[in-house]
Amino acid sequence: MLKADLRKKYMQKRKALSTDEAFSLSEKIFANFLEYFKPVSGQKVHxxxxxxxxxxxxxxxxxxxxxxxxxRVFVPKVTDRLISIEISEDTEFVTNNWGISEPLSHADSGEHHFDYVITPLLYCDRNGNRIGYGKGFYDAFFQSISSDSKKIGVNYFNIDEVINDVWENDVPLDYLVTPTEVLSFFNASE
Structure with missing residues (x-):
């Protein structure tokens, strides 16, 4: 399917989830992430x-x-590009023009190596190709960070369709975590 059709389909599926369903599925995704990746003190997560x-x-x-x-926790902030800001429990947040909560600070951490980059998406196919909201911020961000950083998508839904219009600048994910499984995309296109 084409990205535009998949984007529309999965936005609708997501909107159909109740708040309680979304929270329960989020907890299962988190549990699968912990069990599979086993993050430890001192690691860096975007x-x-x-x-x-x-x-x-x-x-x-x-x-x-x-x-x-x-x-260590880093979150995105959109300027003319996506930058990483390290946060703590005391970090102040504001809501931007798109309704996204971001740190008040504009101080880019300058960090380029993360152990994990947990990435938003609407859909991901069996080759690790993701569909976001179509702005391209994460593809550009992926190209700016260390290739050792594990790019991990999180999604409520399992894979059942292939994205037919993958573009040259699209950067595939390394993993997808759903409520029921963790998929690795290494050697996915071979």
Whole structure:
């Protein structure tokens, strides 16, 4: 299917989830992430702040765990590009023009190596190709970070369709975590 059709389909599927269903699925995704990746103190995680109106995965569960376990947390902020800002429990947030909560600070951490980059998406296919909201911020961000950083998508839904219009600048994910499984895309296109 084409990205535009998949984007529309999965936005509708996500909107059909109740708040309780979305939270329960988010907890299962978090549990699968922990079990598979086993993050430890001192590691660095770049993770998105969920857009509630789009019923994104509740990453506050992840962030709270990371901060409590001394795992360094970086979140995105959009300027002319996506930058990484390190946060703590005391970080102040504001809501931007797109309704996304971001740190008040504009100080880019300058960090380029993350152990994990937990990435928002609407859909991901069996080759790790993701569909976001179509702005390209994450593809550009992926190209600017260390190739050792594990790019991990999180999604409520399992894979059942192939994206037919993958573009040259699209950067595939390394893993996808759903409520029922963790998929690795290494050697996916071979």
């Amino acid at each position: 993770i998105f702040i969920p857009i509630e109106k789009f019923r994104e995965i509740n990453t506050f569960i992840f962030i709270q765990y990371f901060l409590e376990h001394h795992i």
